Amino acid sequence: MDAHGISHVTGGQLKTLAEGKLIAAARGGDARAFSELVRRYEQTVYRYAFKLCRDREKAEETFQDTFINVYRKLRSFDGRSRFSTWLYAIVTNNCLMRHRRRKIRDIEESLEALESPGTTADGKFAHEIARWEETPADVMLDRELRSQIERAIGKLPPDYRIVFTLRDMEGKSTEETARIVGISGEAAKSRLRRARAFLREELTPYMSHPGRRDGR
Amino acid sequence: MKCSDVYRHICDNLDQRLGTRRCREIRRHLGACPDCRAYLESLKATVVLYRSLPAPPLPKGAHDRLIRALRESGCLPTQAAGTRRAHSRRAQK
Numbered sequence: 001m002d003a004h005g006i007s008h009v010t011g012g013q014l015k016t017l018a019e020g021k022l023i024a025a026a027r028g029g030d031a032r033a034f035s036e037l038v039r040r041y042e043q044t045v046y047r048y049a050f051k052l053c054r055d056r057e058k059a060e061e062t063f064q065d066t067f068i069n070v071y072r073k074l075r076s077f078d079g080r081s082r083f084s085t086w087l088y089a090i091v092t093n094n095c096l097m098r099h100r101r102r103k104i105r106d107i108e109e110s111l112e113a114l115e116s117p118g119t120t121a122d123g124k125f126a127h128e129i130a131r132w133e134e135t136p137a138d139v140m141l142d143r144e145l146r147s148q149i150e151r152a153i154g155k156l157p158p159d160y161r162i163v164f165t166l167r168d169m170e171g172k173s174t175e176e177t178a179r180i181v182g183i184s185g186e187a188a189k190s191r192l193r194r195a196r197a198f199l200r201e202e203l204t205p206y207m208s209h210p211g212r213r214d215g216r
Numbered sequence: 217m218k219c220s221d222v223y224r225h226i227c228d229n230l231d232q233r234l235g236t237r238r239c240r241e242i243r244r245h246l247g248a249c250p251d252c253r254a255y256l257e258s259l260k261a262t263v264v265l266y267r268s269l270p271a272p273p274l275p276k277g278a279h280d281r282l283i284r285a286l287r288e289s290g291c292l293p294t295q296a297a298g299t300r301r302a303h304s305r306r307a308q309k
Contacts (some may be wrong), residue, residue: 042282043274051269119219143264199266
């Protein structure tokens with residue numbers, strides 16, 4: 001029986017088969033179709049998982065869990081969202097489940113303060129804004145700064161890191177980010193504001209006083 | 217327009233063109249306010265720095281380990297079952 005019409009498709013043709021047909025066949029239990037979906041998305045899933053976990057081993061575990069979940073939930077995929085959006089949501093949930101036990105309360109309180117920075121009665125910044133003396137191009141290869149960047153993103157609670165990664169690293173729109181995470185657009189914007197402000201604060205000592213990094 | 221309004225707006229629209237009336241007000245404010253300008257520039261630089269972080273490709277062997285995990289979880293047929301099915305497909309032709 002060939003309900004989804006792909007048993008005649010050769011291995012070579014499978015690689016260019018339309019995604020909708022592939023998904024329909026995989027939902028019908030076609031192992032070749034499912035394997036092809038894995039092949040198409042494995043790099044995307046691994047790289048996104050790595051960006052969230054910042055750790056190869058955890059990224060690979062998340063990567064495996066994701067495809068096992070994709071197989072198990074494929075029948076519930078109704079095609080209302082794009083397949084990639086649905087896939088990103090599964091990676092995101094797997095990542096959140098791995099982090100759930102981490103203690104994040106302290107950092108969340110300090111992130112709330114970044115929602116609106118201290119301003120005076122006339123709406124000006126209460127503190128002078130630190131000038132960044134260096135541009136990203138100046139410091140791109142600086143190993144110490146790179147580890148500071150890694151440390152800072154590691155400090156961000158997963159809820160914020162996920163939104164920052166989707167919007168600023170994966171280039172997703174606010175709407176798609178909100179759909180992937182399952183939050184409102186306003187909540188996605190708020191998390192992004194806080195995450196960016198937090199990461200900026202963490203890098204300011206390195207970017208506003210270049211001599212501090214290498215003893216100049 | 218206040219710095220606090222600009223702060224909120226530039227964070228939401230960091231990478232978008234400032235074209236609306238409100239955005240023109242913000243652009244005027246940015247032209248006159250070194251603090252907001254410094255904040256916007258450093259925020260943009262933050263994003264550039266994070267985008268420059270390497271995201272490694274799938275490690276060697278990870279694909280095979282995934283296929284093994286999928287077979288062990290019953291998501292894909294075992295190799296023997298897959299081979300039997302391929303033989304039967306060829307026999308039908």
